[in-house]
Amino acid sequence: MRRLKVWQILFLLFLTGATLWILAGKKGLSQYENEGKIFGTIYHIKYEYSRDLDREIVGELKKVDTSLSIFNETSTISRINRNENFETDSLFREVFGLAEQIMEMTDGAFDITVAPLVNAWGFGFRNAENVDSAMIDSLLPFVGYDKVRMKDGQIVKTDPRVMLDCGAIAKGFGVDRVARMFDRLGIRNYMVEIGGEVVCRGHNAGGKTWSIGVSKPVEEGLKGSGEVQTVLRMTDKALATSGNYRNFYYRDGKRYAHTIHPKTGWPVRHKLLSASVLAPDCATADAYATAFMVMGMEKARRILKRNSELEAYFIYENEAGQLQTWMSPGMSRYVEGARREE
Numbered sequence: 001m002r003r004l005k006v007w008q009i010l011f012l013l014f015l016t017g018a019t020l021w022i023l024a025g026k027k028g029l030s031q032y033e034n035e036g037k038i039f040g041t042i043y044h045i046k047y048e049y050s051r052d053l054d055r056e057i058v059g060e061l062k063k064v065d066t067s068l069s070i071f072n073e074t075s076t077i078s079r080i081n082r083n084e085n086f087e088t089d090s091l092f093r094e095v096f097g098l099a100e101q102i103m104e105m106t107d108g109a110f111d112i113t114v115a116p117l118v119n120a121w122g123f124g125f126r127n128a129e130n131v132d133s134a135m136i137d138s139l140l141p142f143v144g145y146d147k148v149r150m151k152d153g154q155i156v157k158t159d160p161r162v163m164l165d166c167g168a169i170a171k172g173f174g175v176d177r178v179a180r181m182f183d184r185l186g187i188r189n190y191m192v193e194i195g196g197e198v199v200c201r202g203h204n205a206g207g208k209t210w211s212i213g214v215s216k217p218v219e220e221g222l223k224g225s226g227e228v229q230t231v232l233r234m235t236d237k238a239l240a241t242s243g244n245y246r247n248f249y250y251r252d253g254k255r256y257a258h259t260i261h262p263k264t265g266w267p268v269r270h271k272l273l274s275a276s277v278l279a280p281d282c283a284t285a286d287a288y289a290t291a292f293m294v295m296g297m298e299k300a301r302r303i304l305k306r307n308s309e310l311e312a313y314f315i316y317e318n319e320a321g322q323l324q325t326w327m328s329p330g331m332s333r334y335v336e337g338a339r340r341e342e
Contacts (some may be wrong), residue, residue: 029337031205038065039171041195047182048189048205049270060177061194067091068170072239080155081115081163087153095166095173096150103145103285106303110291111145115292118260125258125267136265137164143262172197172286179238179282197240199282205255209233214241216323217273217315229274229315229325232334242289243274244289261292270296273323274315278334288312297326304328 005166011336023124032261035052038061044056067089076092088096099112115137121127147158155164166173170213178192179199189202200210200241216229245257259268275292279285289312294302297314304310311331325334 004192027222036049038194039069039174040071041095043174043192043194045178046191047187047191048202049156049185049187052302053181053185056181056192057119057178060181061174063091064170064174064177066164067075067219068095068173074294075288077164077166083157083160088150088155091173091177093150095169098283099166099287100145100170101132101149102284105307106288106295107290108145108262109294109299110168110287111143112164112166112169113143113145113148113162114260114262115165116142117160118165118167119163119264121260121267138275140263140265145267168242169283169287170283171195172282175238175282177201197238197282197286199238200235202235212239214274214276214313214315215234217243228321230313230335232253232276232278232313234278234334235281237284237334238276238280239276240285240289241276241277242286243293259290261294268294268296271316271318272297272300272314273317275300276313278311278331280309284310301326301328 020295028050029048030050032047032049033050034052036043036058038334047053059202065072065075067095068091068105069075072075072078076089079086080088097292099110100112103112115231117136120131120135120139122172128256142163147162148164149156163168175192175200176195177188179201182190182192182201187201189204191198191200191204193212198212200212201270204210210233212232212234213228214230214232216227250324258274260266272293277285277289277292284291288303292303295303297316300312300314304312311328311334312325313325313331313335315323315325
């Protein structure tokens, strides 16, 4: 047998040491799964750690609820909507700062001042039959991101009737908060999902890249079939989907997403049914997914060309009523074998 060279021996020793180091790091780690209800939806969290972190997870999510939930009467955002003057909390300030940037980047397609319109239409558009042009015209003067700003830690409105709704960014931010906690604890493998908004790191329990399904926007989905349009294989990324199968309606035989346009006050009327966005953090993905549902595919594609940190997967309906898909060029790394339309 040929004698090994010194560098080969050193390399073998290095590999052996690295293997032992990895095995030692794994010792004492277990796979955990936690789930529960928050923000009016359900969360599912999987991670590899030395103990169960359910209490800490719930604590982080409650902080977000206390800051950003319009359904929590004592939350920061609820107090702002009641025009109570007080110092905002750090979570609210962070989300508001990010929202300001995205509102400007999307020319108001994403707009957290949409609350008066959301309240008028009602959850799931349950008040639609009571909404008319006169009502919308009376509300639009109090909607627009230029009507609110942060000054010395307090929200300043141009009119007290301006109200905020962070529902299109809060879920994503909640995902980010739990993910950050895991990062601080040195957790390398985890998946955090709240109502379809996701952050993944490392690998799953099988040592493979995380597989995340994107639901097909079909009527059967309303009955809970959960039919999947495609599967994204991802890690170290955040994903958010807007306009999924739970949020569309029929008019004149055509399908439309349940999304209010902040500038018109009316539901959007275009063919885009679902927008899934990959971004470095989930709050950003959440906000842009909503913005894309408002602006439609053509404008969304222009935004994507200007922002290299974003990737998107769109499901839309063609003139024949058939579902079609489009993805940004970089998304092909995550959707194996999917057809991309330019």
